[in-house]
Amino acid sequence: xxxxxxxxxxxxxxxxxxxxxxxxxxxxxxxxxxxxxxxxxxxxxxxxxxxxxxxxxxxxxxxxxxxxxxxxxxxxxxxxxxxxxxxxxxxxxxxxxxxxxxxxxxxxxxxxxxxxxxxxxxxxxxxxxxxxxxxxxxxxxxxxxxxxxxxxxxxxxxxxxxxxxxxxxxxxxxxxxxxxxxxxxxxxxxxxxxxxxxxxxxxxxxxxxxxxxxxxxxxxxxxxxxxxxxxxxxxxxxxxxxxxxxxxxxxxxxxxxxxxxxxxxxxxxxxxxxxxxxxxxxxxxxxxxxxxxxxxxxxxxxxxxxxxxxxxxxxxxxxxxxxxxxxxxxx
Amino acid sequence: xxxxxxxxxxxxxxxxxxxxxxxxxxxxxxxxxxxxxxxxxxxxxxxxxxxxxxxxxxxxxxxxxxxxxxxxxxxxxxxxxxxxxxxxxxxxxxxxxxxxxxxxxxxxxxxxxxxxxxxxxxxxxxxxxxxxxxxxxxxxxxxxxxxxxxxxxxxxxxxxxxxxxxxxxxxxxxxxxxxxxxxxxxxxxxxxxxxxxxxxxxxxxxxxxxxxxxxxxxxxxxxxxxxxxxxxxxxxxxxxxxxxxxxxxxxxxxxxxxxxxxxxxxxxxxxxxxxxxxxxxxxxxxxxxxxxxxxxxxxxxxxxxxxxxxxxxxxxxxxxxxxxxxxxxxxxxxxxxxxxxxxxxxxxxxxxxxxxxxxxxxxxxxxxxxxxxxxxxxxxxxxxxxxxxxxxxxxxxxxxxxxxxxxxxxxxxxxxxxxxxxxxxxxxxxxxxxxxxxxxxxxxxxxxxxxxxxxxxxxxxxxxxxxxxxxxxxxxxxxxxxxxxxxxxxxxxxxxxxxxxxxxxxxxxxxxxxxxxxxxxxxxxxxxxxxxxxxxxxxxxxxxxxxxxxxxxxxxxxxxxxxxxxxx
Numbered sequence: 028x029x030x031x032x033x034x035x036x037x038x039x040x041x042x043x044x045x046x047x048x049x050x051x052x053x054x055x056x057x058x059x060x061x062x063x064x065x066x067x068x069x070x071x072x073x074x075x076x077x078x079x080x081x082x083x084x085x086x087x088x089x090x091x092x093x094x095x096x097x098x099x100x101x102x103x104x105x106x107x108x109x110x111x112x113x114x115x116x117x118x119x120x121x122x123x124x125x126x127x128x129x130x131x132x133x134x135x136x137x138x139x140x141x142x143x144x145x146x147x148x149x150x151x152x153x154x155x156x157x158x159x160x161x162x163x164x165x166x167x168x169x170x171x172x173x174x175x176x177x178x179x180x181x182x183x184x185x186x187x188x189x190x191x192x193x194x195x196x197x198x199x200x201x202x203x204x205x206x207x208x209x210x211x212x213x214x215x216x217x218x219x220x221x222x223x224x225x226x227x228x229x230x231x232x233x234x235x236x237x238x239x240x241x242x243x244x245x246x247x248x249x250x251x252x253x254x255x256x257x258x259x260x261x262x263x264x265x266x267x268x269x270x271x272x273x274x275x276x277x278x279x280x281x282x283x284x285x286x287x288x289x290x291x292x293x294x295x296x297x298x299x300x301x302x303x304x305x306x307x308x309x310x311x312x313x314x315x316x317x318x319x320x321x322x323x324x325x326x327x328x329x330x331x332x333x334x335x336x337x338x339x340x341x342x343x344x345x346x347x348x349x350x351x352x353x354x355x356x357x358x
Numbered sequence: 359x360x361x362x363x364x365x366x367x368x369x370x371x372x373x374x375x376x377x378x379x380x381x382x383x384x385x386x387x388x389x390x391x392x393x394x395x396x397x398x399x400x401x402x403x404x405x406x407x408x409x410x411x412x413x414x415x416x417x418x419x420x421x422x423x424x425x426x427x428x429x430x431x432x433x434x435x436x437x438x439x440x441x442x443x444x445x446x447x448x449x450x451x452x453x454x455x456x457x458x459x460x461x462x463x464x465x466x467x468x469x470x471x472x473x474x475x476x477x478x479x480x481x482x483x484x485x486x487x488x489x490x491x492x493x494x495x496x497x498x499x500x501x502x503x504x505x506x507x508x509x510x511x512x513x514x515x516x517x518x519x520x521x522x523x524x525x526x527x528x529x530x531x532x533x534x535x536x537x538x539x540x541x542x543x544x545x546x547x548x549x550x551x552x553x554x555x556x557x558x559x560x561x562x563x564x565x566x567x568x569x570x571x572x573x574x575x576x577x578x579x580x581x582x583x584x585x586x587x588x589x590x591x592x593x594x595x596x597x598x599x600x601x602x603x604x605x606x607x608x609x610x611x612x613x614x615x616x617x618x619x620x621x622x623x624x625x626x627x628x629x630x631x632x633x634x635x636x637x638x639x640x641x642x643x644x645x646x647x648x649x650x651x652x653x654x655x656x657x658x659x660x661x662x663x664x665x666x667x668x669x670x671x672x673x674x675x676x677x678x679x680x681x682x683x684x685x686x687x688x689x690x691x692x693x694x695x696x697x698x699x700x701x702x703x704x705x706x707x708x709x710x711x712x713x714x715x716x717x718x719x720x721x722x723x724x725x726x727x728x729x730x731x732x733x734x735x736x737x738x739x740x741x742x743x744x745x746x747x748x749x750x751x752x753x754x755x756x757x758x759x760x761x762x763x764x765x766x767x768x769x770x771x772x773x774x775x776x777x778x779x780x781x782x783x784x785x786x787x788x789x790x791x792x793x794x795x796x797x798x799x800x801x802x803x804x805x806x807x808x809x810x811x812x813x814x815x816x817x818x819x820x821x822x823x824x825x826x827x828x829x830x831x832x833x834x835x836x837x838x839x840x841x842x843x844x845x846x847x848x849x850x851x852x853x854x855x856x857x858x859x860x861x862x863x864x865x866x867x868x869x870x871x872x873x874x875x876x877x878x879x880x881x882x883x884x885x886x887x888x889x890x891x892x893x894x895x896x897x898x899x900x901x902x903x904x905x906x907x908x909x910x911x912x913x914x915x916x917x918x919x920x921x922x923x924x925x926x
Contacts, residue, residue: 048491115481115497122473130458139453145446147480147498152439153545154501157508157554164486167504175493196493203488 031071032088038064038102039089045110050117058124065104065128072103104128109141169211169220172200176223194230213276214268224273232275263312267319270326277323281330284312288334288348300348313352365405370424373402377431386537392437393543393573396444399432403447411454415468418455425455426471433475441544452476502550509554512538516557532569535561539574546577547586559593559600568600579604583611595639598646605646609653612636616670624885627673637674641681644693650674655750663836665875668753669882675754679707697747702728706755711889718761719769725758726775733782742787749786757886759783760879763843766804767811767851777804784840796837803841811852818861821845825865839875842866846879849903856903863910877911880904 041061044050053061075081086098111117111125130138179193201209212220212227220227260266260280270277287309291300300306316327331349338347344354376399380392406425410418418425429451432438439445456472457465482490482497490500516530516538539558545551555578563569578597581587589597598605612634621627631637640647654671661667682688695703705725710718732748752759762776769776777800785796806824810816825841849855849862866876884904 046496047494112476113480113496113498115477116491119470119473122476123469126456126469127458130456140449143498144476144480145449147501148449148476149440149442149445149545149548150498150501150505150550151480151482152436152445153548153551154505154508155436156440156541156545157505157512159508159511163504163507163511164483167500167507168486168489170503170507171490171493171495171500175495199492200489203492204485205489205492208489 032085034064034067035085035089035102038068042102042106042110045107045117045121046114048116050111050114050121053118053121055120055124058118058121061107061121062104062124062128065107068103072099075099104132105141108132109143112141113144113147165207165211166215168205168208169215172205172208173212173215173220173223176226177221180222180226190226193226197227197230210265213273214265228273228275232279263315266312267316267323270316271320271322274322277326281326284309285330285334288352291348293345293348295345298345300351306348309348309352310355313356317356365402365409365422367422367424369402370422370428373399374424374428374431377428377435380435380437381431386533386540389437389537389540390571390573392435393540393571396437396441396544399438400441400443400447403444403451407447407450407454410451413454414461415455415457415465416462419464425451426468429455430471430475433479437541437544439479440548442547444544505548505550509550513553513557516554516561530561532563532567535563535569536571539570543571543574543577546574547581552588555587556589556593559589559596570600572601575601575604579607583607591635591638594635595642595646598639599643602649605649606653608634608636609650613657613670617666624669624673624881625888627670628677631670631674631677637677638681640678641685644689647678647694648696658750658753665878668756669878671754672756672882676709676757679709695751698751699728699732702732702748702751706751706758709889710757710761710886719765719772722758722762722765722779723772723775726779729782730778745786749782752783756882760882760886763847764851764883766844767808767847767855770808773804773808774801777801780840781837784836800837800840804844807844807848811848811854813854816854816858818858818865821858821862822865842876843879846876846907849907850883850900856899856906859903859906860910863907863914866911877908880908880911 041064045061075085082099089099089102108125108129111121112129117125129141132138175196176193179196180189182189182192184192197209209227209231213224215224260269260276260283266280270280287305291302291305291309293299294301313327313331316323318324331353335341335347335349335353338349341347341350344351376395380388382388406422410422410425413421429448432444432448438448452472452475455468457469460466460469480497481487482500486500490497516535535558538554542551542554542558546555558570558574559578568575575597578587578589579601582589582594582597598608612631616627616630621630636650640650654667654674657667658664658671682694691703691707692700702725705721705728708721710721713721729748729752733745759780762779766773766776766780777797781797781800803825807821810820810824813820825845845862845865849859884901887900
């Protein structure tokens with residue numbers, strides 16, 4: 028019995044791999060072995076044909092493994108071939124072995140691709156039909172990122188382990204170009220991403236030792252000259268939204284703007300602050316903040332006035348960059 | 359091999375050229391062109407897959423050298439791939455081309471080509487691919503979520519333009535709306551797309567021309583009838599308002615179902631009619647009612663007043679009136695019945711079940727008086743159209759005619775008026791001399807029957823004599839039918855009638871009229887009596903007599919069929 032349960036668990040794992048990107052690593056040998064397992068499962072199912080009690084017990088064991096599979100019937104060649112054929116990441120060897128199995132099992136006449144493949148193909152084409160602004164791809168990316176993060180947070184193990192798992196997930200996601208998804212998550216619906224959003228926030232703004240490599244992009248590289256528009260906070264369209272949702276980001280954003288402002292000097296000959304592009308960017312950022320959601324607006328106003336006060340509270344041009352900004356913004 | 363020759367090389371060329379054309383442009387016109395050709399393309403692909411399913415790849419390529427190019431190009435067209443039937447046939451062709459045990463280089467190459475094709479058909483686009491894979495998220499689920507998000511963005515955009523005319527929000531330009539409807543056409547049967555279909559149908563528009571593409575509306579209508587799409591009532595009504603062909607389709611689907619299925623009872627019939635949503639739509643939108651009424655008018659005329667059609671009209675009208683009474687606010691009846699006197703409409707609209715049976719005679723009298731007044735009005739030219747419209751209105755509310763039959767057997771004083779009504783119903787067109795003659799005939803038949811109802815012992819001979827006095831063979835068919843129906847109501851409603859019901863069945867066919875209309879009469883009477891809220895104890899005898907007669911009719915009919923079979 029033990030051995031039987033072990034084998035079930037083994038096959039469930041094989042099936043899980045068949046659905047994952049790791050199926051791309053399967054060579055001829057691995058594919059053949061996987062279908063040998065499937066064959067074993069088929070014979071087992073046949074033997075247990077008239078024993079519903081035993082099947083129930085095995086089903087319970089499957090569920091206790093935490094597997095998404097519920098019943099013994101779901102294991103076997105049908106499931107394996109379907110998983111491989113519907114997985115675009117599967118290797119050529121795995122695909123061909125799965126197709127051949129299907130041909131044989133279906134007796135040549137009634138066989139066809141699994142219905143799930145048809146559905147997958149139709150779903151992708153349907154999305155292709157309706158494609159509009161392009162914003163939807165990363166919005167979806169943000170949703171699935173949030174789903175995975177929440178699953179990890181609820182997973183087994185202690186809190187620090189779970190958080191570490193989440194951070195690894197985030198690092199991996201961002202390393203393959205998922206910054207937009209992170210941005211989307213932070214800016215999502217009411218509540219700004221919920222639990223997952225807070226996790227991301229602390230991951231981004233946490234202490235330097237664990238600072239992810241993505242952070243610089245996300246927060247906008249402070250070292251580079253201000254005209255750069257990268258990252259979340261560099262983009263004046265999104266920065267106010269972010270600042271309004273998450274106060275920590277707001278503080279950081281204003282801190283950056285303050286640093287920029289301090290780096291400017293007044294060029295009396297031209298009666299303007301130099302370097303000019305930097306002044307322009309500063310103006311654009313503050314304009315966007317003041318036109319943004321109320322929390323962002325209040326934050327920006329308060330900051331500007333307090334900095335102006337600290338500089339001496341002058342009302343004339345050329346002395347404090349903050350005064351001039353307020354004048355330029357007609358406040 | 360022989361099947362392959364039915365598909366000519368030129369048809370392959372034709373479709374390949376089409377596929378190339380569609381691939382080159384992404385304009386609205388080329389998209390509409392794809393949608394127009396989808397039904398034919400799907401049939402072609404089915405033919406092809408049927409032809410190649412027992413052949414190996416090498417033979418297929420010899421026979422149809424262009425097949426690879428064609429399938430490849432079609433797979434790049436999302437309109438084709440997203441369309442339900444086309445994608446099934448496309449995938450089946452690929453399945454047929456796949457070799458489980460490749461024997462040569464060609465077959466190996468074909469397998470590999472199929473593999474890469476399927477990868478690109480299911481795999482996430484490269485922009486997001488690494489990201490999605492890093493999360494171990496299945497591609498299909500990603501696409502399904504993506505689709506849902508796209509649908510909800512589009513729905514938001516469409517609903518954002520629902521504001522009233524005075525608002526400053528820009529309305530969606532009609533071209534954009536058309537573009538969306540064209541792009542939505544292949545996926546109307548996908549559950550994820552239902553909200554988009556709803557939003558498109560219920561989107562308000564300024565202009566008089568229909569913005570949504572006609573093919574889109576047709577697909578939705580087909581999908582609804584095949585029960586592949588599920589929409590809200592408002593969306594379905596909007597579809598019918600926008601597209602007359604879809605209303606026609608819905609209407610004829612209903613009537614065909616009702617005519618071809620032998621329904622056990624009128625209750626079932628009414629349930630089917632109500633489910634179709636047509637009565638409610640007709641109540642909410644008078645223009646729809648008038649169109650549907652016109653369909654009924656035509657059907658009635660073309661079938662020469664077939665009893666089954668009349669039953670359907672009457673059942674529909676009952677459902678319609680029920681829906682009408684629940685409308686808030688109620689619209690004036692004139693909008694629904696523009697060709698009829700409002701006073702007539704109002705008296706007919708009341709259902710007999712809504713009032714105690716004691717009040718029936720009086721109500722019938724008002725109906726008859728008003729109707730007589732209209733029909734015999736010397737000042738108005740008595741055109742056949744006028745006559746028809748009034749008669750047609752009466753047909754809608756046949757329950758009152760049914761009540762008239764019952765009252766004839768019970769009340770005495772108003773029998774002349776009731777007979778007038780019945781004669782009008784069964785034979786509205788009458789020239790004066792004939793009219794008087796027939797009236798006399800009818801009266802005498804009726805009087806004889808009425809006398810019989812008072813005798814304690816009835817026999818068949820007496821009944822036969824009563825029915826066939828006078829020169830009945832000279833009467834028209836419809837009046838013979840009336841006599842048959844008088845007989846039926848005698849059997850149902852007079853004191854001794856039910857005792858000789860069984861034997862009387864043979865009298866139905868003696869006059870030469872078919873038994874047509876009798877089963878419908880029985881069904882209507884049963885249905886009306888069941889509905890009554892203030893019932894008399896007489897009902898049980900009546901119901902059992904009805905059932906007895908129905909049973910007898912079935913037996914005689916099956917006997918006749920059997921004897922016909924034997925004869926042939």
